Amino acid sequence: MAELLAVVGSCENEQQLIEKGRELLAQYQIPTLLLTRGEAGMTLIQNDQVHSLPAQAKDVFDVTGAGDTVIAVMALGVSLGMPLSESMYLANLAGGIVVGKLGTSTVSMQELTRAMHGDRDSLYGIVSEDELAKLFARAKAHDEKIIMTNGCFDLLHAGHVTYLEQAKALGDRLCVAVNSDASVKQLKGESRPINRLQERMTVLAALACVDWVVAFAEETPERLYCKLLPDVIVKGGDYSPEQVAGGDCVIKAGGEVKILQFVDGQSTTAMINKARGAE
Secondary structure, three states: OHHHHHHHOOOOOHHHHHHHHHHHHHHHOOOEEEEEOHHHOEEEEEOOOEEEEOOOOOOOOOOOOHHHHHHHHHHHHHHOOOOHHHHHHHHHHHHHHHOOOOOOOOOOHHHHHHHHHOOHHHHOEEOOHHHHHHHHHHHHHOOOOEEEEEEOOOOOOHHHHHHHHHHHOOOOEEEEEEEOHHHHHHHHOOOOOOOOHHHHHHHHHOOOOOOEEEEEOOOOOHHHHHHHOOOEEEEEOOOOHHHOOOHHHHHHOOOEEEEEOOOOOOOHHHHHHHHHHOO
């Protein structure tokens, strides 16, 4: 915006800004002018129409690189044949995302998708089994590779986070199936879980690497895996793929089972015992 005003002079109102913008279009024989206006958003000026969008940033931490992001996303939209107004819409969202980060930052496709759909919980986070089936179908229709894992996740620790990040790196979407309170008690004993199901799911859903979190009531997620058929089941520990519940269904459907090693020295049981020993 400052660059425009340096060329055309001050503008007292919105209409004057548009008029001077159109004068530039005529002077330099260009069809379109995009103005980035900081807190006022963006304005796309053409000879026959004008599109304006409000700024999307909720919190502004650093504007470094925001203009580059806008240009890059606009160029991407144009190269894909999108109308300029739609390209501007995406560029405006992307700019709003990067100014909410410290330093020169990029915007991921996942972040842009979340911004486009507004309500994060409608496409991400804690979902029901029926909602998850629809999300799986949508992801597969877009050729996204779905990774799925499961566990109790009673006290989330660094080992869990590392494991989940490694799982997410295997594909595009990561779904975590979480044991119900009753099934945790059956597996771990009467003193567990420490944290109730909703609390465990809320913490998992807050992780950047996790797309969806769903609960299951059985001791194993075999029924869930065989119903949803993710592309990859990930399991941690000393298992063989044949030992993983639901793995046979997924393999028959063309998927695979991956075994990841847990981080040494990280254990929920050890954390609980250590805490109790300190009491």
